[in-house]
Amino acid sequence: MPEPLCYEDIKLIAHVIARDQAVATRKLLTGSNILSVPGLATVLLPSEKGRRCDTCHRLQTDERVLRRCTGCASYWYCDAKCQNTQWRSHHKRICKIYNQFISSPQFQALQAHEKMDSLLLSHMVAQMSATTFPLPTEDDSSQLSTFVSLLPGPIENVVPPPICPISPMPSKELLSALYSRFGNNNFVVHSHLTTFGHGVFPLASRLFNHSCVPNAAAKYTLSPAKTVNMEVIALRDILPDEEICLPYLDPALLQSRHQMFELTYGFKCNCSSCIFLRNLGRMPEPPKDPLEISTLSKQLREYVGIEEHIGLILPSPSMEAISHSLLPVLHESYMGELSETFSRSSHEGQYAIALDVGITLLALYILIYPSNYPQIGMHLLELAKTRWNEAISSDVRGDEETVMKEQVRVFLTFARRVLMVLGPEGDEYGPLQEIQTLEDLLNQ
Ligand SMILES: C[S@@+](CC[C@H](N)C(=O)[O-])C[C@H]1O[C@@H](n2cnc3c(N)ncnc32)[C@H](O)[C@@H]1O
Secondary structure, three states: OOOOOEOOOEEEEEOOOOOEEEEEOOOEOOOOEEEEEEOOEEEEOHHHEOOEOOOOOOEOOOOOOOEEOOOOOOOEEOOHHHHHHHHHHHHHHHHHHHHHHHOOHHHHOOOHHHHHHHHHHHHHHHOOOHHHOOOOOOOOOOHHHHHHOOOOOOOOOOOOOOOOOOOOOOOHHHHHHHHOOHHHHOEEEEEOOEEEEEEEOHHHHHHOEEOOOOOEEEEEEOOOOOOOEEEEEEOOOEOOOOEOEEOOOOOOOOOOHHHHHHHHHOOOOOOHHHHHHHHHOOOOOOOOOHHHHHHHHHHHHHHHOHHHHOOOOOOOOOHHHOOHHHHHHHOHHHHHHHHHHHHHHHHOOOHHHHHHHHHHHHHHHHHHOOOOOHHHHHHHHHHHHHHHHHHHHHOOOHHHHHHHHHHHHHHHHHHHHHHHHHOOOOOOOOHHHHHHHHHHHHHO
16 A cells, blocks of 8 residues: 655545545644645636647737647647647647547537546546556556546446547556546636636545535646646635545535535535535525515625624624525525626626625625635625726716725725635736726725
8 A cells, every 4th residue: 555645734544434534734824725736637628729728728818829739730839838848748649630539420429528528538648658557556656646546436337438549548447447536536627716627636636525614725826838736725724633625516506516426426415514404404495576585685694794794804604503584595596596686787787786686695605605715705806896887887976986985995805805815826817916906996
């Protein structure tokens, strides 16, 4: 057996159900970088191809126009450095055959997510040395051997999708061993909460179990000529010996997540939120009547204490203590409806409606997500922009302008406070820069 994994701030110890768990070896402060790992393999969403470099995944800009691989014309790079990095890593083994493969009937017959898996598996295999076929050995400390040491998903004998042919082809045994670990171990790679690809980060998969009330979150950083880097950040102070968990799924999937855990990950989540929701049973649906909707929204805001606290600190209410009449806010459709109304009304310039619904949505986020969860920070920024747009569209002056500026400032202060915990990530000109730009405008 390989040596137990141990890092400066974390160590792996046994877990009753999930084999192992990563616990803190000392107190980790909010915002600490717990782990930083490069991706073993990544793949872009089809919609991102040609918009992002296939190596470093940075977006094309006016100054950095992507250039295509002259061999296949299907991979795009920032420059020769990015191209060379990927050429050496795996592209040289698939360049000639890539177009024929993706236009083949067997590839075309795959569903969208299977196509992503097929290309991710192709990238992974093409960068393996033929000497590691059929299986990497256990004493090898490479990322690949960590990957094959991961727990496989719950479905037995899962058939891998076809992969881009390379020479020599890996054994069926190796492909099955790799693919059986895709569903429950791989990550969605995102920038400021927008997904742009999928990736394999074996060490992070080996270390972190799931919780719907996670104390850490993953972010991705993009640097020239490098593969995407995953960083795991503490969302709050983590005590010595406390387990460090990531959210595998959006904690807002209050009802549908239970089935996804069982089908995709093969476990029943026993976090405090899941136990509470399971004990409640069927969740009452949110009302349809406008008056009842407005009463529910008022009640939620009062429970969370959003109005009183927004000027001081963000509240941290307990979901488990809510009254029976508030339960419909925990129906998954409630957040969906609030988000849709918020986006639609702010897009259509109905700023007063957007702000009203947006504050209720903020209360719901605060109730459901753990402290410093990035969704809360991003939403606070959206509220600041909505309030700002409302003011400039109505050309306010005098006291009204002062009040408006103060409200925008409060939203921005909280947005920064939350988003600073995760810190800079993803694409250039992200929310932290947007906050700065708005603050500069306010100070003019
Ligand atoms: C990414 S791996 C986690 C690493 C794993 N602890 C190990 O020892 O390699 C994902 C798998 O761990 C298990 N797992 C993760 N979180 C869990 C949880 N909260 N409860 C039970 N099992 C969990 C499930 O089997 C899941 O498919």
